Amino acid sequence: MMWVRIRSLSAPVALTxxxxxxxxxxxxxxDEPDVRWEPAFDTSETGTLSAVWGSAxxxxxxxxxxxxQGEIYHDDGSGFAPMEVPEGVPLIVWVYGFGPDDVFxxxxxxxxxxxxxxxxxxIDTGTDQDLWGVFGFSPDDxxxxxxxxxxxxxxxxxxxxxxxxxxxxSEDQNPRQASQLFKVWGIDDLIVAxxxxxxxxEYRDGAWEPVSVDTNEEFVSLWGTSRDNIVVAGSNVSGQxxxxxxxxxxxxxxxxEAGLNGVAMDDPSFAVIxxxxxxxxxxxxxTGELVLEATxxxxxxxxxxxxxxxxxxxxxxxxxxxxHRGEAYVxxxx
Numbered sequence: 001m002m003w004v005r006i007r008s009l010s011a012p013v014a015l016t017x018x019x020x021x022x023x024x025x026x027x028x029x030x031d032e033p034d035v036r037w038e039p040a041f042d043t044s045e046t047g048t049l050s051a052v053w054g055s056a057x058x059x060x061x062x063x064x065x066x067x068x069q070g071e072i073y074h075d076d077g078s079g080f081a082p083m084e085v086p087e088g089v090p091l092i093v094w095v096y097g098f099g100p101d102d103v104f105x106x107x108x109x110x111x112x113x114x115x116x117x118x119x120x121x122x123i124d125t126g127t128d129q130d131l132w133g134v135f136g137f138s139p140d141d142x143x144x145x146x147x148x149x150x151x152x153x154x155x156x157x158x159x160x161x162x163x164x165x166x167x168x169x170s171e172d173q174n175p176r177q178a179s180q181l182f183k184v185w186g187i188d189d190l191i192v193a194x195x196x197x198x199x200x201x202e203y204r205d206g207a208w209e210p211v212s213v214d215t216n217e218e219f220v221s222l223w224g225t226s227r228d229n230i231v232v233a234g235s236n237v238s239g240q241x242x243x244x245x246x247x248x249x250x251x252x253x254x255x256x257e258a259g260l261n262g263v264a265m266d267d268p269s270f271a272v273i274x275x276x277x278x279x280x281x282x283x284x285x286x287t288g289e290l291v292l293e294a295t296x297x298x299x300x301x302x303x304x305x306x307x308x309x310x311x312x313x314x315x316x317x318x319x320x321x322x323x324h325r326g327e328a329y330v331x332x333x334x
Contacts, residue, residue: 037280037294040314040328041080047071048318049326050107051094051304059100060308061115062316063092063107066324070107072120080328086122089113091320094133094183094304102139104159106131112144112164125164129155133183133221135191143203145181145193154181154195156208173208174199176216182234183221190227192244194219194234200242200249213242213249221304223263223271231271231283233260239275241283241290254290262305264313272331274302274315280329296327 040062043049047066054060058077065071065085070092072083085092090108097103101117108130112123125131129148136142140161147154154174156167181195191203198215201208217235219242224230228246233239239257242249254260262274271283278296283289296302302317311333318326 034334035293036332036334037296037315037329038332039297040316040330041073041075043318043326043328046073046318046326047324048091048320049303049316049328050092050318050320052306052314052316052328053095053097053103054306054308054314055097055099057308057310057312060306060314061095061097061103061105062314062328063095063105064316064318064324064326065089065091065107067091067108067322070105070111070113072105083120085120086113089122091324093131096134096136098136098139104134104136104142106134106144106146110146123159123164125157126166127155127157131155131157132180133185133193135184135186137186137191143184143191143193145184145195147178147180147195150179152179154178154199156181156193167208169201169208173201173210175210180218182218185222185224187224187230188227192222192230192232194222194232198251200232211249213251215240215242215251215253220259220261221263223265223305225265225268229265229268229285231263231265231285233263233271233273233275233283235259236276239290241271241273243285243288252288257290259301261301261303261317262315264305264307264315266307266309266311266313272305272307272313272315274305274317276301278302278317278327280315280331293331294329296329298325298327300325300327302327302329 049064092107103115110127131146142159144157176197178196178199219234222232230244239254239260242251258276260275278299313331
């Protein structure tokens with residue numbers, strides 16, 4: 001038996017519905033779409049799964065691995081299959097690209113890879129700190145973020161197509177004294193990076209500037225449909241979601257959730273959210289409601305979500321420690 005719970009701002013649990021299903025659920029309210037979450041592929045032999053991205057419904061990359069060896073799985077329309085990853089590259093944390101023959105991935109110990117359509121090749125990042133996110137507007141304008149937990153500065157790197165430059169942050173740019181940036185993402189002429197202690201940075205006119213948001217808890221990832229409709233999720237104490245309307249960031253806490261990680265948007269009215277304890281659901285932009293649609297079979301921490309542009313959303317997750325386990329699910333709306 002699995003429980004489907006709809007959580008709103010006014011109460012941790014506004015409605016509880018018993019749904020008789022084992023690993024995927026459909027919402028049963030007549031006013032809700034018929035949504036199912038199903039396993040995307042057999043993950044019984046994979047390591048941790050950390051991120052998913054694709055250029056099309058038939059070109060999807062899922063990354064992860066173990067402390068000693070990274071793993072990448074690719075679906076070209078015929079199902080997910082493992083790709084060859086350079087030996088010794090550790091767990092791969094994030095992936096983003098510009099098409100089936102130009103994809104970037106970053107991970108632990110400063111590792112970075114670029115796929116040219118036939119092979120993954122290593123990029124020298126000049127750091128051995130963990131890298132948590134990568135995004136770019138073009139293959140010669142790529143931002144990489146990361147940092148090790150504890151003391152020290154966040155990692156902020158820029159790749160111009162040939163080499164990586166350490167950009168770094170000043171004390172004024174990092175007023176919360178965060179040691180980690182977790183993700184970077186952009187749309188139009190706006191780039192946003194998020195990280196530890198509620199740090200949000202906006203890159204405008206060639207400079208990174210911190211913005212005000214009411215939280216001291218970490219933000220983990222973000223996505224949006226326009227520069228005035230961006231959703232950020234995070235926290236490892238209680239779940240939180242911040243929404244940007246083009247003028248200000250409004251943060252909302254969800255105490256019933258231990259943490260929220262992955263965000264994917266294709267429809268401006270809602271964001272698909274993936275989180276701790278196998279959380280798979282959505283955030284309603286207009287009402288501010290967080291809806292739990294399903295819980296994964298293993299209940300692992302879900303780290304990433306991605307929309308394929310054709311109505312399906314993918315979410316992946318797993319343990320970042322041994323024994324490494326992974327889960328991958330796809331959201332289907334009928």
